[in-house]
Amino acid sequence: MKIQAGHADGFIAKPDAKVRAVLIYGPDAGLVRERMNALTRAVAGSTDDPFRVSEFQSDALKDDPARLRDEAASMALTGGRRVVRIRDAAETQGAVFSEWLENPVGDALVIVTAGDLSPRSKVRTAFEESEEAAAIPCYLDDDEAVGRVVRETLKAAGLSISGDALDWLVDHLGGDRELSRRELEKLVM
Numbered sequence: 001m002k003i004q005a006g007h008a009d010g011f012i013a014k015p016d017a018k019v020r021a022v023l024i025y026g027p028d029a030g031l032v033r034e035r036m037n038a039l040t041r042a043v044a045g046s047t048d049d050p051f052r053v054s055e056f057q058s059d060a061l062k063d064d065p066a067r068l069r070d071e072a073a074s075m076a077l078t079g080g081r082r083v084v085r086i087r088d089a090a091e092t093q094g095a096v097f098s099e100w101l102e103n104p105v106g107d108a109l110v111i112v113t114a115g116d117l118s119p120r121s122k123v124r125t126a127f128e129e130s131e132e133a134a135a136i137p138c139y140l141d142d143d144e145a146v147g148r149v150v151r152e153t154l155k156a157a158g159l160s161i162s163g164d165a166l167d168w169l170v171d172h173l174g175g176d177r178e179l180s181r182r183e184l185e186k187l188v189m
Contacts, residue, residue: 002128003136011134012039019134020072021101021110023089023127025117026138030178032113035138036085043109044083051077055085058093058112065096073106082108089114094122101130140175149177153184 001019003011012035015022024035037047044052054071061068071084089097089112097112104110117124127135141149147170154161161169173180 001131001134003134005137005139008035008136008138009038011136013042015039015042015109016134019109019132020104021097021112021127021130021133023112023114023123023133023135024138025089025114025124025135027116028138028140028175028177029115030176030181031138031141032115034177034181035136036111036113039109039111040083040085043081045080049078052080053083053085054108055087058086058089061086061093061096065099068096068100068110069105071106072100072104072108072110074108075106082106084108084110086110086112089123091122094126097123098126101126101133104132138177141177141180142175143170146170146173146175146180149180150184153181153188157188159188 022039024032024039026032040047040053047053054074056067056071068084068086074082076082100110112123112127114123119125124135127133147166150161150166150169150173169184173183
């Protein structure tokens with residue numbers, strides 16, 4: 001299923017229990033990582049629990065396509081739902097994801113990240129056409145989104161900002177969410 005960009009944060013905060021796999025893709029690599037980490041925390045509680053979170057590069061599927069099935073079927077030693085994170089998916093893995101989504105095994109949530117994918121991408125269509133998967137786009141932030149990130153970051157630090165200063169920051173921060181957050185963290189310090 002397709003998740004519209006405006007509904008992505010709500011989906012990530014409370015993912016649908018029937019969804020077995022999520023593709024997070026787009027030109028904003030910082031936002032892709034941010035959403036992957038937020039979704040991992042929503043399901044597994046943290047991003048660094050070695051018993052509940054497994055991560056590998058998608059290239060590993062080229063030599064061992066069964067690894068996806070094996071990882072998804074593995075149970076967490078400490079209980080709870082596992083998260084399998086697969087980074088940097090490429091078109092060559094489209095068939096692997098399609099095949100697994102036809103008959104997904106295990107209880108783990110599989111999170112796949114990718115760069116900008118065309119609407120005809122095999123990876124993207126595998127996730128968008130499956131009832132048990134979701135595809136979330138991550139586009140570069142526009143001025144409104146940058147302004148929202150600035151206000152949220154400063155508010156979390158107990159700070160406020162004038163309209164002129166906000167306008168200046170919006171004009172000078174880029175569209176990559178992660179880079180914008182890093183610059184804002186410097187300002188907060």
